[in-house]
Amino acid sequence: MNRRRALLARSVPWTLLVFLVAFWVPWLGSRYDTFLGTQIAIDALFAASLNLLLGTTGLVSFGHVAYFGVGAYVCAILMKTYGVPFIVAFPAAGLGAALFALVSGYFCVRLTRIYFAMLTLAFSQIVWAVAYKWNSVTGGDQGLPEIPYPDMHWMAAVPGLRDLGSGDRFYLLTLALVAVSLAILWRVVRSPFGRMLTTIRDNPERAAAIGLNVRAYELAAFVAAGAFAGLAGALYGIFNRGVFADYVFWSKSAEVMIMTILGGMGYFWGPPVGAFALVWLNQEITDYTQYWPFVLGVILLVLLFVFPGGIVGGLVAGFRLVRRHLAGRDA
Amino acid sequence: MTAMFLFLIASGLSLVFGVMRVLNFAHGSFYMLGAYLAWQAMQWLQPAGEAFWAAAIFAALGIAVLGGIVERLLLRHLYGRDELYQLLLTYALVLIFGDVAKYIWGTGQLSVQRPPLLAGSIQIFGTTQPYYNLFIMALGPAIAIGGWLVLTRSSAGRMVRAASYDREMVGALGANVGAIYTGMFMASSFLAGLSGALVTPLQSIVPGMDVLIIVQAFIVVVIGGLGSFWGTFWGSVIYGQVLSFGILIFPGFSLFSVFALMVVILVIRPWGLFGRPVR
Numbered sequence: 200m201n202r203r204r205a206l207l208a209r210s211v212p213w214t215l216l217v218f219l220v221a222f223w224v225p226w227l228g229s230r231y232d233t234f235l236g237t238q239i240a241i242d243a244l245f246a247a248s249l250n251l252l253l254g255t256t257g258l259v260s261f262g263h264v265a266y267f268g269v270g271a272y273v274c275a276i277l278m279k280t281y282g283v284p285f286i287v288a289f290p291a292a293g294l295g296a297a298l299f300a301l302v303s304g305y306f307c308v309r310l311t312r313i314y315f316a317m318l319t320l321a322f323s324q325i326v327w328a329v330a331y332k333w334n335s336v337t338g339g340d341q342g343l344p345e346i347p348y349p350d351m352h353w354m355a356a357v358p359g360l361r362d363l364g365s366g367d368r369f370y371l372l373t374l375a376l377v378a379v380s381l382a383i384l385w386r387v388v389r390s391p392f393g394r395m396l397t398t399i400r401d402n403p404e405r406a407a408a409i410g411l412n413v414r415a416y417e418l419a420a421f422v423a424a425g426a427f428a429g430l431a432g433a434l435y436g437i438f439n440r441g442v443f444a445d446y447v448f449w450s451k452s453a454e455v456m457i458m459t460i461l462g463g464m465g466y467f468w469g470p471p472v473g474a475f476a477l478v479w480l481n482q483e484i485t486d487y488t489q490y491w492p493f494v495l496g497v498i499l500l501v502l503l504f505v506f507p508g509g510i511v512g513g514l515v516a517g518f519r520l521v522r523r524h525l526a527g528r529d530a
Numbered sequence: 531m532t533a534m535f536l537f538l539i540a541s542g543l544s545l546v547f548g549v550m551r552v553l554n555f556a557h558g559s560f561y562m563l564g565a566y567l568a569w570q571a572m573q574w575l576q577p578a579g580e581a582f583w584a585a586a587i588f589a590a591l592g593i594a595v596l597g598g599i600v601e602r603l604l605l606r607h608l609y610g611r612d613e614l615y616q617l618l619l620t621y622a623l624v625l626i627f628g629d630v631a632k633y634i635w636g637t638g639q640l641s642v643q644r645p646p647l648l649a650g651s652i653q654i655f656g657t658t659q660p661y662y663n664l665f666i667m668a669l670g671p672a673i674a675i676g677g678w679l680v681l682t683r684s685s686a687g688r689m690v691r692a693a694s695y696d697r698e699m700v701g702a703l704g705a706n707v708g709a710i711y712t713g714m715f716m717a718s719s720f721l722a723g724l725s726g727a728l729v730t731p732l733q734s735i736v737p738g739m740d741v742l743i744i745v746q747a748f749i750v751v752v753i754g755g756l757g758s759f760w761g762t763f764w765g766s767v768i769y770g771q772v773l774s775f776g777i778l779i780f781p782g783f784s785l786f787s788v789f790a791l792m793v794v795i796l797v798i799r800p801w802g803l804f805g806r807p808v809r
Binding site: 253259261306309310312313314316317318320321322324325328329331332449450453456457460490492493495496497499500503504507 | 551553604607608612613614615617618619621622623624625626628629630632633741745748749752785786788789790792793796797800
């Protein structure tokens with residue numbers, strides 16, 4: 200009975216269900232819900248890309264925002280300054296971020312643990328310093344405002360979507376792109392390549408001893424994570440209708456890390472859950488108080504000391520407890 | 531000038547990393563709270579005058595106590611866990627202390643007057659140098675030499691250095707490693723609080739000064755070598771020079787050159803110019 204119920208629970212395509220529900224947000228929710236939904240989708244991708252390093256490979260990158268920022272700037276500059284269509288600028292953003300990740304990652308993976316974290320932080324601050332000062336290209340401290348929306352007129356040809364505003368259309372576009380990106384990331388994590396990364400996380404010496412080129416694998420993970428962060432950044436720039444140097448400041452790296460850990464970095468769906476929880480909490484709490492960072496700090500403390508597994512980790516532990524309870528009663 | 535301040539701040543950061551292997555983001559918050567505390571003490575005592583010195587000491591001691599509490603209550607439980615957790619703990623403290631300071635002291639700028647004893651200035655090499663700046667420039671090396679003497683010549687300093695090499699061995703030999711760690715963390719917080727207090731006559735106190743300073747202190751410490759005392763000293767001097775001359779070479783990109791220097795050092799010698807390779 201219980202086993203059948205467990206099988207039933209497992210056979211429900213939860214992921215698909217979540218995306219199907221999310222798809223209806225523009226019709227069911229308010230404009231504000233759509234706005235939040237877009238933000239959650241983008242943050243989910245960003246956090247999931249970080250988790251490829253943090254959870255899967257065990258690399259503590261404290262400068263992941265650099266690749267997010269490079270992607271945002273590449274896409275924004277291409278679309279705004281050169282009038283390149285989104286369909287070209289979006290992959291270019293991922294490519295640009297991946298290239299930068301390749302160059303910076305080449306040096307980063309040579310260092311271990313805390314030095315790795317510091318070098319990633321240093322690279323992200325370089326991106327910030329360039330973005331902040333290179334007025335002719337990045338707009339400097341003024342940033343790049345008024346990035347055009349991608350051309351979404353084709354959506355008018357789809358019967359149900361004709362009446363949607365551009366914000367709603369962009370939400371659907373974001374949702375689709377994030378879904379595809381997450382699916383690819385999922386394949387990467389589940390592939391033999393992903394298993395190798397986990398081996399490296401758990402025991403790098405052993406991995407090296409069985410003939411794995413640890414640095415090459417780490418670099419590959421770094422580039423992949425950078426590419427997806429870049430895609431998230433590209434969407435974020437359009438979503439906010441502008442790219443500003445603040446996006447690349449190091450504290451943003453900490454924010455996305457908090458998302459990842461809040462959701463649970465040991466699980467693929469942890470970071471998206473964390474992104475949802477954090478965006479939603481932020482919106483709820485800022486209604487009451489302006490001291491959101493304080494609340495965030497307290498959440499982080501609770502996480503570190505009470506729930507190191509994050510939300511998903513807590514849920515999984517809870518389910519196991521319940522199942523053991525039920526099994527005990529049956530026997 | 532700036533270099534000496536950075537040295538005061540960065541030396542505390544480097545001390546904690548050298549001994550405890552903890553990269554303390556909250557160090558900048560201690561610095562900021564030190565500044566606010568000094569301002570508050572001035573309000574209690576009298577708005578200006580020689581009370582500044584008492585206020586500065588009060589602030590530094592207050593922050594040292596705060597640091598001790600943080601180490602005992604929070605940080606202690608995360609030793610031996612992944613360094614990610616320690617990083618995040620100190621980052622949580624940055625968020626919390628930042629908002630607490632905003633709540634208590636508001637978001638406006640606060641300022642403290644220079645103490646009358648050092649209010650004047652003197653002409654050196656055709657430039658006007660306030661006495662206060664000269665005082666800071668003398669204080670930096672004084673603390674450097676003092677700290678170096680304590681670390682290398684006193685028995686407490688030997689214990690600290692031993693603990694930084696091998697925590698377990700020192701514990702096994704009967705030293706109270708827990709007390710050493712708390713003491714180090716308090717000393718480091720004291721330096722942060724003191725530099726925060728001493729900076730108040732020169733800069734206005736604003737929210738966000740914590741996040742700005744910690745990045746600079748990180749760069750200094752990385753250049754000089756994490757955990758190396760003289761490295762931190764030279765690191766801050768180099769940082770000051772690169773920042774000043776970077777403006778001449780690439781106008782507008784001085785920040786870039788500083789970060790680039792940090793990257794180059796990390797790539798070539800991750801343990802810094804004066805540090806020693808560990809683990």
